Amino acid sequence: MLRDTLGASSGACDFVAPDAPLGALLPDPGLARLRALGATIRLRSTVRELRPSSSGWRVDADESPFAALLLALPPWSAAAPLGRLGLDLAALQAFVxxxxxxxxxxxxxxxxxxxxxxxxxxxxxxxxxxxxxxxxxxxxxxxxxxxxxxxxxxxxxxxxxxxxxxxxxxxxxxxxxxxxxxxxxxxxxxxxxxRCTPGLPRPACDHYAREAPGLWLAGDWTWPDYPATIEAAVRSGRQAAAGIIASLGMAPQPGAVRTTNERA
Ligand SMILES: Cc1cc2nc3c(=O)[nH]c(=O)nc-3n(C[C@H](O)[C@H](O)[C@H](O)COP(=O)(O)OP(=O)(O)OC[C@H]3O[C@@H](n4cnc5c(N)ncnc54)[C@H](O)[C@@H]3O)c2cc1C
CATH class of the missing domain: 3.90.660.20 (Protoporphyrinogen oxidase, mitochondrial; domain 2)
Known part of the structure:
Protein backbone atom coordinates (compact mmCIF):
# COMPACT_ATOMS: atom_id res chain seq x y z
CA MET A 1 0.00 0.00 0.00
CA LEU A 2 2.90 2.34 0.74
CA ARG A 3 4.27 1.62 -2.73
CA ASP A 4 0.92 2.39 -4.38
CA THR A 5 0.29 5.57 -2.34
CA LEU A 6 3.35 7.36 -0.98
CA GLY A 7 5.48 5.73 -3.68
CA ALA A 8 3.15 6.73 -6.52
CA SER A 9 1.98 10.05 -7.96
CA SER A 10 0.48 12.74 -5.72
CA GLY A 11 -3.08 11.86 -6.80
CA ALA A 12 -2.66 8.38 -5.32
CA CYS A 13 -2.42 9.87 -1.82
CA ASP A 14 -5.63 11.91 -1.89
CA PHE A 15 -7.91 11.46 1.09
CA VAL A 16 -11.28 10.72 -0.49
CA ALA A 17 -14.48 10.60 1.55
CA PRO A 18 -17.77 9.66 -0.09
CA ASP A 19 -20.73 12.03 0.07
CA ALA A 20 -23.11 9.16 -0.64
CA PRO A 21 -23.75 6.06 1.48
CA LEU A 22 -21.53 3.14 0.46
CA GLY A 23 -24.53 1.32 -1.04
CA ALA A 24 -25.12 4.13 -3.53
CA LEU A 25 -21.42 4.40 -4.21
CA LEU A 26 -20.48 0.80 -5.04
CA PRO A 27 -23.11 -1.98 -4.99
CA ASP A 28 -25.98 -0.07 -6.61
CA PRO A 29 -24.01 0.97 -9.74
CA GLY A 30 -22.51 -2.53 -9.81
CA LEU A 31 -25.97 -4.14 -9.78
CA ALA A 32 -27.22 -1.70 -12.43
CA ARG A 33 -24.29 -2.60 -14.66
CA LEU A 34 -24.88 -6.33 -14.21
CA ARG A 35 -28.60 -5.94 -15.01
CA ALA A 36 -27.71 -3.95 -18.13
CA LEU A 37 -25.47 -6.85 -19.18
CA GLY A 38 -28.41 -9.24 -18.76
CA ALA A 39 -27.44 -10.85 -15.45
CA THR A 40 -30.01 -12.49 -13.18
CA ILE A 41 -29.45 -11.25 -9.64
CA ARG A 42 -30.64 -13.04 -6.52
CA LEU A 43 -30.02 -11.12 -3.33
CA ARG A 44 -30.19 -12.58 0.20
CA SER A 45 -29.71 -16.13 -1.06
CA THR A 46 -27.16 -18.19 0.81
CA VAL A 47 -25.15 -20.47 -1.45
CA ARG A 48 -24.86 -23.89 0.18
CA GLU A 49 -23.98 -26.40 -2.48
CA LEU A 50 -21.80 -26.25 -5.58
CA ARG A 51 -22.16 -29.14 -7.99
CA PRO A 52 -19.58 -29.71 -10.73
CA SER A 53 -20.45 -31.65 -13.88
CA SER A 54 -19.03 -32.16 -17.32
CA SER A 55 -21.25 -29.33 -18.62
CA GLY A 56 -20.31 -26.81 -15.91
CA TRP A 57 -21.20 -25.75 -12.36
CA ARG A 58 -24.59 -25.78 -10.71
CA VAL A 59 -25.40 -23.76 -7.61
CA ASP A 60 -27.88 -25.23 -5.11
CA ALA A 61 -31.08 -26.19 -6.97
CA ASP A 62 -30.10 -24.53 -10.27
CA GLU A 63 -30.78 -26.77 -13.24
CA SER A 64 -28.75 -24.98 -15.89
CA PRO A 65 -24.99 -25.17 -15.41
CA PHE A 66 -22.63 -22.19 -15.46
CA ALA A 67 -19.45 -22.33 -17.57
CA ALA A 68 -17.55 -20.73 -14.69
CA LEU A 69 -18.22 -20.02 -11.04
CA LEU A 70 -16.67 -17.10 -9.14
CA LEU A 71 -16.97 -17.51 -5.38
CA ALA A 72 -16.51 -14.06 -3.81
CA LEU A 73 -17.09 -14.93 -0.16
CA PRO A 74 -14.94 -14.37 2.94
CA PRO A 75 -12.58 -17.34 3.51
CA TRP A 76 -14.56 -18.69 6.51
CA SER A 77 -17.80 -18.57 4.49
CA ALA A 78 -16.26 -20.06 1.35
CA ALA A 79 -14.87 -22.95 3.39
CA ALA A 80 -18.34 -24.51 3.88
CA PRO A 81 -19.35 -25.13 0.24
CA LEU A 82 -15.73 -25.82 -0.79
CA GLY A 83 -15.32 -28.31 2.07
CA ARG A 84 -18.39 -30.20 0.84
CA LEU A 85 -16.55 -30.61 -2.48
CA GLY A 86 -13.70 -32.30 -0.62
CA LEU A 87 -11.21 -29.56 -1.56
CA ASP A 88 -8.13 -28.81 0.54
CA LEU A 89 -9.07 -25.86 2.77
CA ALA A 90 -5.64 -25.21 4.34
CA ALA A 91 -5.16 -21.90 2.50
CA LEU A 92 -8.58 -20.65 3.67
CA GLN A 93 -8.23 -21.88 7.23
CA ALA A 94 -5.02 -19.85 7.66
CA PHE A 95 -7.20 -16.71 7.81
CA VAL A 96 -8.10 -15.59 11.33
CA ARG A 195 -5.79 -10.63 10.73
CA CYS A 196 -2.99 -9.38 8.50
CA THR A 197 0.06 -11.27 9.70
CA PRO A 198 3.43 -11.70 7.95
CA GLY A 199 3.70 -14.81 5.80
CA LEU A 200 -0.06 -15.32 5.52
CA PRO A 201 -0.58 -17.39 2.35
CA ARG A 202 -2.87 -15.57 -0.05
CA PRO A 203 -4.48 -17.99 -2.52
CA ALA A 204 -4.74 -16.80 -6.12
CA CYS A 205 -8.09 -16.51 -7.89
CA ASP A 206 -7.37 -19.77 -9.74
CA HIS A 207 -6.25 -21.57 -6.57
CA TYR A 208 -8.50 -24.57 -7.31
CA ALA A 209 -7.95 -24.61 -11.10
CA ARG A 210 -6.52 -28.11 -11.07
CA GLU A 211 -8.92 -29.86 -8.63
CA ALA A 212 -12.02 -27.89 -9.64
CA PRO A 213 -11.68 -26.42 -13.15
CA GLY A 214 -14.00 -23.45 -13.74
CA LEU A 215 -14.15 -22.55 -10.04
CA TRP A 216 -12.62 -19.16 -9.22
CA LEU A 217 -12.07 -17.20 -6.04
CA ALA A 218 -12.29 -13.46 -5.37
CA GLY A 219 -12.39 -11.23 -2.30
CA ASP A 220 -10.09 -8.93 -0.40
CA TRP A 221 -8.24 -11.92 1.07
CA THR A 222 -7.15 -13.13 -2.37
CA TRP A 223 -5.29 -9.91 -3.26
CA PRO A 224 -1.87 -10.47 -1.73
CA ASP A 225 -0.53 -6.92 -1.87
CA TYR A 226 -3.18 -5.33 0.37
CA PRO A 227 -4.81 -5.88 3.73
CA ALA A 228 -8.62 -6.28 3.97
CA THR A 229 -9.81 -3.28 1.98
CA ILE A 230 -12.45 -2.44 -0.59
CA GLU A 231 -9.62 -1.70 -3.02
CA ALA A 232 -8.25 -5.23 -2.59
CA ALA A 233 -11.73 -6.69 -3.16
CA VAL A 234 -12.22 -4.66 -6.36
CA ARG A 235 -8.81 -5.55 -7.73
CA SER A 236 -9.24 -9.25 -6.99
CA GLY A 237 -12.67 -9.24 -8.65
CA ARG A 238 -11.31 -7.61 -11.77
CA GLN A 239 -8.44 -10.04 -11.95
CA ALA A 240 -10.71 -13.06 -11.52
CA ALA A 241 -13.16 -11.73 -14.12
CA ALA A 242 -10.29 -11.22 -16.58
CA GLY A 243 -9.08 -14.76 -15.87
CA ILE A 244 -12.54 -16.23 -16.47
CA ILE A 245 -12.97 -14.30 -19.72
CA ALA A 246 -9.57 -15.49 -20.93
CA SER A 247 -10.25 -19.11 -19.88
CA LEU A 248 -13.54 -19.15 -21.80
CA GLY A 249 -11.97 -17.55 -24.86
CA MET A 250 -14.51 -14.72 -24.71
CA ALA A 251 -13.95 -11.15 -25.85
CA PRO A 252 -14.28 -8.77 -22.88
CA GLN A 253 -17.35 -6.47 -22.83
CA PRO A 254 -16.15 -2.89 -23.39
CA GLY A 255 -15.75 -1.29 -19.97
CA ALA A 256 -16.91 -4.41 -18.12
CA VAL A 257 -13.54 -5.43 -16.75
CA ARG A 258 -9.96 -4.51 -17.29
CA THR A 259 -8.15 -7.38 -18.86
CA THR A 260 -4.66 -6.30 -17.89
CA ASN A 261 -3.21 -7.84 -14.76
CA GLU A 262 -2.98 -4.79 -12.53
CA ARG A 263 -0.46 -6.46 -10.29
CA ALA A 264 2.01 -6.91 -13.14
C1 LIG B 1 -16.78 -2.15 10.31
C2 LIG B 1 -15.90 -2.27 9.08
C3 LIG B 1 -15.18 -1.17 8.64
C4 LIG B 1 -14.39 -1.25 7.50
N1 LIG B 1 -13.71 -0.12 7.07
C5 LIG B 1 -13.06 -0.17 5.90
C6 LIG B 1 -12.46 1.02 5.35
O1 LIG B 1 -12.51 2.10 5.95
N2 LIG B 1 -11.82 0.94 4.15
C7 LIG B 1 -11.74 -0.23 3.45
O2 LIG B 1 -11.17 -0.25 2.36
N3 LIG B 1 -12.29 -1.38 3.94
C8 LIG B 1 -12.93 -1.36 5.14
N4 LIG B 1 -13.51 -2.51 5.64
C9 LIG B 1 -13.24 -3.77 4.92
C10 LIG B 1 -14.10 -3.94 3.68
O3 LIG B 1 -15.47 -3.87 4.06
C11 LIG B 1 -13.78 -5.33 3.09
O4 LIG B 1 -12.39 -5.41 2.79
C12 LIG B 1 -14.56 -5.57 1.80
O5 LIG B 1 -15.96 -5.42 2.02
C13 LIG B 1 -14.29 -6.97 1.30
O6 LIG B 1 -15.09 -7.18 0.15
P1 LIG B 1 -15.36 -8.65 -0.35
O7 LIG B 1 -16.21 -8.52 -1.57
O8 LIG B 1 -14.06 -9.38 -0.44
O9 LIG B 1 -16.16 -9.37 0.83
P2 LIG B 1 -17.50 -8.95 1.57
O10 LIG B 1 -17.76 -7.48 1.45
O11 LIG B 1 -17.39 -9.56 2.93
O12 LIG B 1 -18.63 -9.67 0.70
C14 LIG B 1 -18.87 -11.05 0.81
C15 LIG B 1 -20.36 -11.27 0.72
O13 LIG B 1 -20.63 -12.66 0.68
C16 LIG B 1 -21.83 -12.89 1.38
N5 LIG B 1 -21.87 -14.31 1.73
C17 LIG B 1 -21.19 -14.97 2.70
N6 LIG B 1 -21.47 -16.28 2.65
C18 LIG B 1 -22.35 -16.47 1.62
C19 LIG B 1 -23.00 -17.61 1.06
N7 LIG B 1 -22.80 -18.85 1.52
N8 LIG B 1 -23.85 -17.41 0.00
C20 LIG B 1 -24.04 -16.18 -0.50
N9 LIG B 1 -23.44 -15.06 -0.03
C21 LIG B 1 -22.60 -15.21 1.03
C22 LIG B 1 -21.72 -11.97 2.58
O14 LIG B 1 -23.01 -11.74 3.11
C23 LIG B 1 -21.13 -10.72 1.92
O15 LIG B 1 -22.15 -9.87 1.44
C24 LIG B 1 -14.31 -2.46 6.77
C25 LIG B 1 -15.05 -3.58 7.21
C26 LIG B 1 -15.84 -3.49 8.34
C27 LIG B 1 -16.64 -4.70 8.76
Whole structure:
Protein backbone atom coordinates (compact mmCIF):
# COMPACT_ATOMS: atom_id res chain seq x y z
CA MET A 1 0.00 0.00 0.00
CA LEU A 2 2.90 2.34 0.74
CA ARG A 3 4.27 1.62 -2.73
CA ASP A 4 0.92 2.39 -4.38
CA THR A 5 0.29 5.57 -2.34
CA LEU A 6 3.35 7.36 -0.98
CA GLY A 7 5.48 5.73 -3.68
CA ALA A 8 3.15 6.73 -6.52
CA SER A 9 1.98 10.05 -7.96
CA SER A 10 0.48 12.74 -5.72
CA GLY A 11 -3.08 11.86 -6.80
CA ALA A 12 -2.66 8.38 -5.32
CA CYS A 13 -2.42 9.87 -1.82
CA ASP A 14 -5.63 11.91 -1.89
CA PHE A 15 -7.91 11.46 1.09
CA VAL A 16 -11.28 10.72 -0.49
CA ALA A 17 -14.48 10.60 1.55
CA PRO A 18 -17.77 9.66 -0.09
CA ASP A 19 -20.73 12.03 0.07
CA ALA A 20 -23.11 9.16 -0.64
CA PRO A 21 -23.75 6.06 1.48
CA LEU A 22 -21.53 3.14 0.46
CA GLY A 23 -24.53 1.32 -1.04
CA ALA A 24 -25.12 4.13 -3.53
CA LEU A 25 -21.42 4.40 -4.21
CA LEU A 26 -20.48 0.80 -5.04
CA PRO A 27 -23.11 -1.98 -4.99
CA ASP A 28 -25.98 -0.07 -6.61
CA PRO A 29 -24.01 0.97 -9.74
CA GLY A 30 -22.51 -2.53 -9.81
CA LEU A 31 -25.97 -4.14 -9.78
CA ALA A 32 -27.22 -1.70 -12.43
CA ARG A 33 -24.29 -2.60 -14.66
CA LEU A 34 -24.88 -6.33 -14.21
CA ARG A 35 -28.60 -5.94 -15.01
CA ALA A 36 -27.71 -3.95 -18.13
CA LEU A 37 -25.47 -6.85 -19.18
CA GLY A 38 -28.41 -9.24 -18.76
CA ALA A 39 -27.44 -10.85 -15.45
CA THR A 40 -30.01 -12.49 -13.18
CA ILE A 41 -29.45 -11.25 -9.64
CA ARG A 42 -30.64 -13.04 -6.52
CA LEU A 43 -30.02 -11.12 -3.33
CA ARG A 44 -30.19 -12.58 0.20
CA SER A 45 -29.71 -16.13 -1.06
CA THR A 46 -27.16 -18.19 0.81
CA VAL A 47 -25.15 -20.47 -1.45
CA ARG A 48 -24.86 -23.89 0.18
CA GLU A 49 -23.98 -26.40 -2.48
CA LEU A 50 -21.80 -26.25 -5.58
CA ARG A 51 -22.16 -29.14 -7.99
CA PRO A 52 -19.58 -29.71 -10.73
CA SER A 53 -20.45 -31.65 -13.88
CA SER A 54 -19.03 -32.16 -17.32
CA SER A 55 -21.25 -29.33 -18.62
CA GLY A 56 -20.31 -26.81 -15.91
CA TRP A 57 -21.20 -25.75 -12.36
CA ARG A 58 -24.59 -25.78 -10.71
CA VAL A 59 -25.40 -23.76 -7.61
CA ASP A 60 -27.88 -25.23 -5.11
CA ALA A 61 -31.08 -26.19 -6.97
CA ASP A 62 -30.10 -24.53 -10.27
CA GLU A 63 -30.78 -26.77 -13.24
CA SER A 64 -28.75 -24.98 -15.89
CA PRO A 65 -24.99 -25.17 -15.41
CA PHE A 66 -22.63 -22.19 -15.46
CA ALA A 67 -19.45 -22.33 -17.57
CA ALA A 68 -17.55 -20.73 -14.69
CA LEU A 69 -18.22 -20.02 -11.04
CA LEU A 70 -16.67 -17.10 -9.14
CA LEU A 71 -16.97 -17.51 -5.38
CA ALA A 72 -16.51 -14.06 -3.81
CA LEU A 73 -17.09 -14.93 -0.16
CA PRO A 74 -14.94 -14.37 2.94
CA PRO A 75 -12.58 -17.34 3.51
CA TRP A 76 -14.56 -18.69 6.51
CA SER A 77 -17.80 -18.57 4.49
CA ALA A 78 -16.26 -20.06 1.35
CA ALA A 79 -14.87 -22.95 3.39
CA ALA A 80 -18.34 -24.51 3.88
CA PRO A 81 -19.35 -25.13 0.24
CA LEU A 82 -15.73 -25.82 -0.79
CA GLY A 83 -15.32 -28.31 2.07
CA ARG A 84 -18.39 -30.20 0.84
CA LEU A 85 -16.55 -30.61 -2.48
CA GLY A 86 -13.70 -32.30 -0.62
CA LEU A 87 -11.21 -29.56 -1.56
CA ASP A 88 -8.13 -28.81 0.54
CA LEU A 89 -9.07 -25.86 2.77
CA ALA A 90 -5.64 -25.21 4.34
CA ALA A 91 -5.16 -21.90 2.50
CA LEU A 92 -8.58 -20.65 3.67
CA GLN A 93 -8.23 -21.88 7.23
CA ALA A 94 -5.02 -19.85 7.66
CA PHE A 95 -7.20 -16.71 7.81
CA VAL A 96 -8.10 -15.59 11.33
CA UNK A 97 -11.00 -13.14 11.70
CA UNK A 98 -10.25 -9.76 13.25
CA UNK A 99 -13.03 -7.71 14.86
CA UNK A 100 -13.75 -4.01 14.40
CA UNK A 101 -15.62 -2.21 17.17
CA UNK A 102 -17.66 0.94 16.66
CA UNK A 103 -18.75 3.02 19.64
CA UNK A 104 -21.87 4.95 18.60
CA UNK A 105 -22.15 8.19 20.57
CA UNK A 106 -25.59 9.82 20.74
CA UNK A 107 -26.70 13.28 21.79
CA UNK A 108 -30.19 14.77 21.58
CA UNK A 109 -30.35 16.73 18.28
CA UNK A 110 -28.99 20.25 18.72
CA UNK A 111 -27.10 19.35 21.91
CA UNK A 112 -23.89 17.86 20.50
CA UNK A 113 -20.61 19.80 20.58
CA UNK A 114 -19.38 21.10 17.21
CA UNK A 115 -18.12 17.85 15.64
CA UNK A 116 -15.67 17.52 12.76
CA UNK A 117 -17.03 15.51 9.84
CA UNK A 118 -14.21 13.07 10.54
CA UNK A 119 -11.15 13.22 12.76
CA UNK A 120 -8.27 10.99 13.76
CA UNK A 121 -8.31 10.67 17.55
CA UNK A 122 -5.37 10.38 19.94
CA UNK A 123 -5.32 6.68 20.72
CA UNK A 124 -3.78 5.93 24.11
CA UNK A 125 -4.44 2.37 25.32
CA UNK A 126 -2.44 3.00 28.50
CA UNK A 127 -5.18 5.48 29.52
CA UNK A 128 -8.05 3.30 28.26
CA UNK A 129 -8.53 5.38 25.10
CA UNK A 130 -8.92 3.04 22.15
CA UNK A 131 -10.83 5.15 19.59
CA UNK A 132 -8.91 5.78 16.38
CA UNK A 133 -11.28 7.67 14.09
CA UNK A 134 -14.54 9.52 14.65
CA UNK A 135 -17.12 10.05 11.90
CA UNK A 136 -20.02 12.46 12.34
CA UNK A 137 -23.13 10.75 10.91
CA UNK A 138 -25.28 13.87 11.44
CA UNK A 139 -28.85 13.78 12.73
CA UNK A 140 -30.59 10.41 12.62
CA UNK A 141 -34.15 10.79 13.89
CA UNK A 142 -34.04 12.84 17.07
CA UNK A 143 -30.37 12.07 17.79
CA UNK A 144 -27.03 13.39 16.64
CA UNK A 145 -24.84 10.37 15.98
CA UNK A 146 -21.06 9.95 15.76
CA UNK A 147 -19.22 6.65 15.26
CA UNK A 148 -15.85 6.07 16.91
CA UNK A 149 -14.00 3.18 15.26
CA UNK A 150 -11.56 0.78 16.91
CA UNK A 151 -9.80 -1.43 14.35
CA UNK A 152 -7.86 -4.58 15.25
CA UNK A 153 -10.31 -4.89 18.13
CA UNK A 154 -9.02 -8.29 19.29
CA UNK A 155 -6.67 -6.13 21.41
CA UNK A 156 -9.61 -4.94 23.47
CA UNK A 157 -11.41 -8.25 23.94
CA UNK A 158 -10.88 -8.01 27.71
CA UNK A 159 -12.01 -4.38 27.93
CA UNK A 160 -15.61 -4.06 29.10
CA UNK A 161 -18.10 -2.11 26.99
CA UNK A 162 -18.44 0.29 29.93
CA UNK A 163 -14.68 0.98 30.10
CA UNK A 164 -14.49 1.36 26.31
CA UNK A 165 -17.39 3.84 26.35
CA UNK A 166 -15.79 5.87 29.15
CA UNK A 167 -12.52 6.09 27.19
CA UNK A 168 -14.38 7.13 24.05
CA UNK A 169 -16.31 9.81 25.99
CA UNK A 170 -13.00 11.21 27.25
CA UNK A 171 -11.56 11.23 23.71
CA UNK A 172 -14.63 13.05 22.37
CA UNK A 173 -14.42 15.59 25.20
CA UNK A 174 -10.72 16.25 24.47
CA UNK A 175 -11.38 16.56 20.73
CA UNK A 176 -14.58 18.65 20.72
CA UNK A 177 -15.33 19.77 24.29
CA UNK A 178 -18.66 19.10 26.02
CA UNK A 179 -21.41 18.19 26.42
CA UNK A 180 -20.84 14.47 26.90
CA UNK A 181 -22.94 12.03 24.80
CA UNK A 182 -26.14 10.98 26.49
CA UNK A 183 -25.45 7.37 25.46
CA UNK A 184 -22.63 5.32 23.91
CA UNK A 185 -23.43 1.93 22.41
CA UNK A 186 -20.61 -0.38 21.33
CA UNK A 187 -21.17 -2.66 18.36
CA UNK A 188 -18.43 -5.20 17.62
CA UNK A 189 -18.34 -6.97 14.29
CA UNK A 190 -16.49 -10.19 15.12
CA UNK A 191 -15.60 -11.19 11.56
CA UNK A 192 -15.04 -7.71 10.19
CA UNK A 193 -11.70 -8.39 8.49
CA UNK A 194 -8.90 -10.92 8.60
CA ARG A 195 -5.79 -10.63 10.73
CA CYS A 196 -2.99 -9.38 8.50
CA THR A 197 0.06 -11.27 9.70
CA PRO A 198 3.43 -11.70 7.95
CA GLY A 199 3.70 -14.81 5.80
CA LEU A 200 -0.06 -15.32 5.52
CA PRO A 201 -0.58 -17.39 2.35
CA ARG A 202 -2.87 -15.57 -0.05
CA PRO A 203 -4.48 -17.99 -2.52
CA ALA A 204 -4.74 -16.80 -6.12
CA CYS A 205 -8.09 -16.51 -7.89
CA ASP A 206 -7.37 -19.77 -9.74
CA HIS A 207 -6.25 -21.57 -6.57
CA TYR A 208 -8.50 -24.57 -7.31
CA ALA A 209 -7.95 -24.61 -11.10
CA ARG A 210 -6.52 -28.11 -11.07
CA GLU A 211 -8.92 -29.86 -8.63
CA ALA A 212 -12.02 -27.89 -9.64
CA PRO A 213 -11.68 -26.42 -13.15
CA GLY A 214 -14.00 -23.45 -13.74
CA LEU A 215 -14.15 -22.55 -10.04
CA TRP A 216 -12.62 -19.16 -9.22
CA LEU A 217 -12.07 -17.20 -6.04
CA ALA A 218 -12.29 -13.46 -5.37
CA GLY A 219 -12.39 -11.23 -2.30
CA ASP A 220 -10.09 -8.93 -0.40
CA TRP A 221 -8.24 -11.92 1.07
CA THR A 222 -7.15 -13.13 -2.37
CA TRP A 223 -5.29 -9.91 -3.26
CA PRO A 224 -1.87 -10.47 -1.73
CA ASP A 225 -0.53 -6.92 -1.87
CA TYR A 226 -3.18 -5.33 0.37
CA PRO A 227 -4.81 -5.88 3.73
CA ALA A 228 -8.62 -6.28 3.97
CA THR A 229 -9.81 -3.28 1.98
CA ILE A 230 -12.45 -2.44 -0.59
CA GLU A 231 -9.62 -1.70 -3.02
CA ALA A 232 -8.25 -5.23 -2.59
CA ALA A 233 -11.73 -6.69 -3.16
CA VAL A 234 -12.22 -4.66 -6.36
CA ARG A 235 -8.81 -5.55 -7.73
CA SER A 236 -9.24 -9.25 -6.99
CA GLY A 237 -12.67 -9.24 -8.65
CA ARG A 238 -11.31 -7.61 -11.77
CA GLN A 239 -8.44 -10.04 -11.95
CA ALA A 240 -10.71 -13.06 -11.52
CA ALA A 241 -13.16 -11.73 -14.12
CA ALA A 242 -10.29 -11.22 -16.58
CA GLY A 243 -9.08 -14.76 -15.87
CA ILE A 244 -12.54 -16.23 -16.47
CA ILE A 245 -12.97 -14.30 -19.72
CA ALA A 246 -9.57 -15.49 -20.93
CA SER A 247 -10.25 -19.11 -19.88
CA LEU A 248 -13.54 -19.15 -21.80
CA GLY A 249 -11.97 -17.55 -24.86
CA MET A 250 -14.51 -14.72 -24.71
CA ALA A 251 -13.95 -11.15 -25.85
CA PRO A 252 -14.28 -8.77 -22.88
CA GLN A 253 -17.35 -6.47 -22.83
CA PRO A 254 -16.15 -2.89 -23.39
CA GLY A 255 -15.75 -1.29 -19.97
CA ALA A 256 -16.91 -4.41 -18.12
CA VAL A 257 -13.54 -5.43 -16.75
CA ARG A 258 -9.96 -4.51 -17.29
CA THR A 259 -8.15 -7.38 -18.86
CA THR A 260 -4.66 -6.30 -17.89
CA ASN A 261 -3.21 -7.84 -14.76
CA GLU A 262 -2.98 -4.79 -12.53
CA ARG A 263 -0.46 -6.46 -10.29
CA ALA A 264 2.01 -6.91 -13.14
C1 LIG B 1 -16.78 -2.15 10.31
C2 LIG B 1 -15.90 -2.27 9.08
C3 LIG B 1 -15.18 -1.17 8.64
C4 LIG B 1 -14.39 -1.25 7.50
N1 LIG B 1 -13.71 -0.12 7.07
C5 LIG B 1 -13.06 -0.17 5.90
C6 LIG B 1 -12.46 1.02 5.35
O1 LIG B 1 -12.51 2.10 5.95
N2 LIG B 1 -11.82 0.94 4.15
C7 LIG B 1 -11.74 -0.23 3.45
O2 LIG B 1 -11.17 -0.25 2.36
N3 LIG B 1 -12.29 -1.38 3.94
C8 LIG B 1 -12.93 -1.36 5.14
N4 LIG B 1 -13.51 -2.51 5.64
C9 LIG B 1 -13.24 -3.77 4.92
C10 LIG B 1 -14.10 -3.94 3.68
O3 LIG B 1 -15.47 -3.87 4.06
C11 LIG B 1 -13.78 -5.33 3.09
O4 LIG B 1 -12.39 -5.41 2.79
C12 LIG B 1 -14.56 -5.57 1.80
O5 LIG B 1 -15.96 -5.42 2.02
C13 LIG B 1 -14.29 -6.97 1.30
O6 LIG B 1 -15.09 -7.18 0.15
P1 LIG B 1 -15.36 -8.65 -0.35
O7 LIG B 1 -16.21 -8.52 -1.57
O8 LIG B 1 -14.06 -9.38 -0.44
O9 LIG B 1 -16.16 -9.37 0.83
P2 LIG B 1 -17.50 -8.95 1.57
O10 LIG B 1 -17.76 -7.48 1.45
O11 LIG B 1 -17.39 -9.56 2.93
O12 LIG B 1 -18.63 -9.67 0.70
C14 LIG B 1 -18.87 -11.05 0.81
C15 LIG B 1 -20.36 -11.27 0.72
O13 LIG B 1 -20.63 -12.66 0.68
C16 LIG B 1 -21.83 -12.89 1.38
N5 LIG B 1 -21.87 -14.31 1.73
C17 LIG B 1 -21.19 -14.97 2.70
N6 LIG B 1 -21.47 -16.28 2.65
C18 LIG B 1 -22.35 -16.47 1.62
C19 LIG B 1 -23.00 -17.61 1.06
N7 LIG B 1 -22.80 -18.85 1.52
N8 LIG B 1 -23.85 -17.41 0.00
C20 LIG B 1 -24.04 -16.18 -0.50
N9 LIG B 1 -23.44 -15.06 -0.03
C21 LIG B 1 -22.60 -15.21 1.03
C22 LIG B 1 -21.72 -11.97 2.58
O14 LIG B 1 -23.01 -11.74 3.11
C23 LIG B 1 -21.13 -10.72 1.92
O15 LIG B 1 -22.15 -9.87 1.44
C24 LIG B 1 -14.31 -2.46 6.77
C25 LIG B 1 -15.05 -3.58 7.21
C26 LIG B 1 -15.84 -3.49 8.34
C27 LIG B 1 -16.64 -4.70 8.76
Missing amino acids: PEPIATAWALWPSGEAPPLARWLMLDEDPARGRYGQWVFDRGDIGAARVAGVVVSAASRIEDVSAQALAEGVAAQLRDAFGGPAPSAIRVVTERRATF
